[in-house]
Amino acid sequence: MKKISLVLGAVLAAAPAFATVRIVTSLQDFASIADAVGGKRVETFALAKGYQDPHFVDPKPSFVLKLSKADLLIVAGLELEIGYLPPLIDQSRNDKIRPGASGYLDASNGCDILERPTGTVTRAMGDVHPFGNPHFWLDPENGRIIARAIAARLTELDPSGAADYKAGLAAFEAKLTEGGKRWDAALGPYAGTEIVTYHNSWPNFLKHFKLVAAGYIEPKPGIPPSPAHTVELINMMLEKKISVILMEPYFDDKTPKAVAEKTGAKLVRFIPSVGGVPEAKDYIALFDYDVKLLTDALAAKGTKP
Numbered sequence: 631m632k633k634i635s636l637v638l639g640a641v642l643a644a645a646p647a648f649a650t651v652r653i654v655t656s657l658q659d660f661a662s663i664a665d666a667v668g669g670k671r672v673e674t675f676a677l678a679k680g681y682q683d684p685h686f687v688d689p690k691p692s693f694v695l696k697l698s699k700a701d702l703l704i705v706a707g708l709e710l711e712i713g714y715l716p717p718l719i720d721q722s723r724n725d726k727i728r729p730g731a732s733g734y735l736d737a738s739n740g741c742d743i744l745e746r747p748t749g750t751v752t753r754a755m756g757d758v759h760p761f762g763n764p765h766f767w768l769d770p771e772n773g774r775i776i777a778r779a780i781a782a783r784l785t786e787l788d789p790s791g792a793a794d795y796k797a798g799l800a801a802f803e804a805k806l807t808e809g810g811k812r813w814d815a816a817l818g819p820y821a822g823t824e825i826v827t828y829h830n831s832w833p834n835f836l837k838h839f840k841l842v843a844a845g846y847i848e849p850k851p852g853i854p855p856s857p858a859h860t861v862e863l864i865n866m867m868l869e870k871k872i873s874v875i876l877m878e879p880y881f882d883d884k885t886p887k888a889v890a891e892k893t894g895a896k897l898v899r900f901i902p903s904v905g906g907v908p909e910a911k912d913y914i915a916l917f918d919y920d921v922k923l924l925t926d927a928l929a930a931k932g933t934k935p
């Protein structure tokens with residue numbers, strides 16, 4: 631009997647003194663930031679993987695189970711998740727994570743959101759960015775805002791962890807500031823350079839690093855390439871001597887390859903999210919990876935702004 635209680639005592643002593651906050655995120659980027667801020671106090675699960683198109687995620691039954699047990703759901707908002715998430719929230723029957731509840735965090739709040747429509751939203755603007763560009767996590771300063779929002783919400787949901795969240799946030803922000811110096815130094819010489827991207831995934835990234843999107847392989851966000859648009863794009867690229875095309879890992883490379891051949895531009899598989907490649911293992915590593923890819927491509931092409 632004594633032996634059993636000793637074993638039990640050891641088990642109890644080893645158990646953490648706090649309950650884990652279960653977090654589900656739409657993107658691995660938010661999960662990475664939440665892990666950095668929450669450390670051991672949180673457990674995260676991302677629905678979309680970094681190598682998948684975040685607009686089009688295949689809902690799995692396991693997602694409903696994860697959502698049903700979640701204390702906090704973090705989304706990009708701006709309708710990025712409109713195609714799959716609302717029915718999953720319904721099926722989870724978890725009122726804690728419904729929009730408006732304390733366990734629902736729209737990460738776009740407070741971030742620098744680009745391309746917000748000023749007039750009436752119509753389908754003519756494209757299919758998938760009706761309320762502004764939802765790829766805003768690709769500006770590291772928006773990452774800082776997201777981290778602060780996550781820390782504040784975790785502190786609200788789990789007040790006993792306030793000091794831990796404050797420390798986690800401070801450590802993350804310090805890494806972000808350090809990283810920012812590296813990234814700015816690497817891309818600084820290319821300020822003003824025009825590039826082409828497949829989908830309009832990088833306006834925040836480009837704005838932050840003072841680069842310019844001259845055009846897109848897609849005629850409008852969410853609309854596949856068309857021959858007429860491709861011809862126009864090729865002519866524009868030749869005229870402007872554009873040397874780099876950035877392409878998300880989840881698109882077919884037939885059109886971008888053809889455009890690269892016709893224009894002599896370098897086609898780069900750029901990574902829009904944590905987990906897009908194993909090297910982009912967290913939010914800081916994502917920028918390290920992308921900035922190196924882009925500077926290598928620009929340097930190889932001898933691009934001068």
Ligand SMILES: [Zn+2]
Binds near residue numbers: 764829
């Ligand atoms: Zn998009």
